Amino acid sequence: MTAKVIDGKAIAAGIRQELKKRIEKERLSPSLAVVLVGDDPASKVYIRMKSRACEEVDIHSDTFILPEDTTQEDVIKLVEAFNKDPKVHGILVQLPLPEHINEREVIEKIAPEKDVDGLTPENMGKLLSGEGNLTPCTPRGVMKLIESTGVELEGKHAIVVGRSNLVGKPVSLLLQRKHCTVTMCHSRSKPLEGYTKQADVLVVAVGRPKLITADMVKEGVVVIDVGVNRLEDGSLCGDVDFESVKERAAFITPVPGGVGPMTIACLLENTVNAST
Numbered sequence: 001m002t003a004k005v006i007d008g009k010a011i012a013a014g015i016r017q018e019l020k021k022r023i024e025k026e027r028l029s030p031s032l033a034v035v036l037v038g039d040d041p042a043s044k045v046y047i048r049m050k051s052r053a054c055e056e057v058d059i060h061s062d063t064f065i066l067p068e069d070t071t072q073e074d075v076i077k078l079v080e081a082f083n084k085d086p087k088v089h090g091i092l093v094q095l096p097l098p099e100h101i102n103e104r105e106v107i108e109k110i111a112p113e114k115d116v117d118g119l120t121p122e123n124m125g126k127l128l129s130g131e132g133n134l135t136p137c138t139p140r141g142v143m144k145l146i147e148s149t150g151v152e153l154e155g156k157h158a159i160v161v162g163r164s165n166l167v168g169k170p171v172s173l174l175l176q177r178k179h180c181t182v183t184m185c186h187s188r189s190k191p192l193e194g195y196t197k198q199a200d201v202l203v204v205a206v207g208r209p210k211l212i213t214a215d216m217v218k219e220g221v222v223v224i225d226v227g228v229n230r231l232e233d234g235s236l237c238g239d240v241d242f243e244s245v246k247e248r249a250a251f252i253t254p255v256p257g258g259v260g261p262m263t264i265a266c267l268l269e270n271t272v273n274a275s276t
């Protein structure tokens, strides 16, 4: 079997188009405030991509770049000013923050209704209890990619490798909402292939290049590769060995061009939802 490659770029472009139409039709004026502390090159690239995407769909976005040595107190002051500003509908604090800043303490200060990353304790709690529409962007994108395959999820065994707050945990909850039986794996799950071989749906969010190989999956699996790893030659690769696994899977996402564009599209969707 050779897998059908899920085109995240095309699906994300469709979402952006729909959002642009919705903004025009409902006469919305969504606005996003983005905070970057320091000059991490990867974060700068992400922020540029996000602001370009905002422009494309007519979301107003302002990026605030603060110096690396900004105090936690000053970052929180800025977040609190956005909380009070009725013209700001969405607040995004680009992670990771410099080491002297406690990320949790900053995120907790974002007003839940403006938390377009879905990471505040209130929005995480709502996710756990199956409510709320500001779900974290990458997991939201993962679900849309799975849904694009048309594969019925009810009763399927989904394996999620990685248990981070940003990806693994929320993806597991969203899959459970769709009535999958979910197994979460992490660095102590041994042997990993003992679990991954059982997956009807396999979501991998680890950050280890080509961790998942063809002998670790069963024929016909749906594979979503969240990992982004930069190789020595400068190219990007996922956590899944795409070339070998695509010969066994039914559907698979590429890296790049799979989950990445969906994360940004879902950020835009959350910003529009927060503005209504």
Ligand code: NAP
Pocket: 138, 161, 162, 163, 164, 165, 166, 167, 168, 185, 186, 187, 188, 189, 192, 205, 206, 207, 208, 211, 226, 227, 228, 229, 259, 260, 263
């Ligand atoms: P993270 O916070 O570092 O979490 C990694 C998880 O992988 C942890 O739960 C860890 O287990 C587990 N793990 C590590 N080594 C393992 C192994 N050998 N076998 C099984 N599990 C293992 O990472 P993250 O923030 O979730 O991100 C994961 C990847 O997704 C990264 O490559 C990141 O760049 C990428 N990412 C992509 C997007 C996108 O938009 N495309 C968005 C977010 C993240 P323990 O908990 O036991 O340590």
